[in-house]
Amino acid sequence: MKITFEKPFTYEGETFEGVELDFDALTGQHLLDAEREARALGDKSPAPELSKTYQAVIAAKASKTSTDMLIALPAKEFSRVTLAVANFFFEA
Numbered sequence: 001m002k003i004t005f006e007k008p009f010t011y012e013g014e015t016f017e018g019v020e021l022d023f024d025a026l027t028g029q030h031l032l033d034a035e036r037e038a039r040a041l042g043d044k045s046p047a048p049e050l051s052k053t054y055q056a057v058i059a060a061k062a063s064k065t066s067t068d069m070l071i072a073l074p075a076k077e078f079s080r081v082t083l084a085v086a087n088f089f090f091e092a
Helices: 028-040 052-063 067-071 075-090
Strands: 002-011 014-020
Touching: 002 075, 014 052, 028 052, 052 067, 052 075, 067 075
Parallel strands: none
Antiparallel strands: 002 014
């Protein structure tokens, strides 16, 4: 799934036009690693799938970008990315 940003976003000297989320490439190990990373970032959610932090970490793994870059996105773009992850978790 490709998410194209409304405006290019520059992070640490690199410009991003969007992110490609490859959910099919994720494994159970990615999910476990993401939960550990989210907890290390201070997330205390009892249901990680509902946590924006966890969703950002999953998005980073699915897009092969950094969690820090995704967290630095403008709010609207961050919300679009994390909503895509939430939809991945809860689609029927």
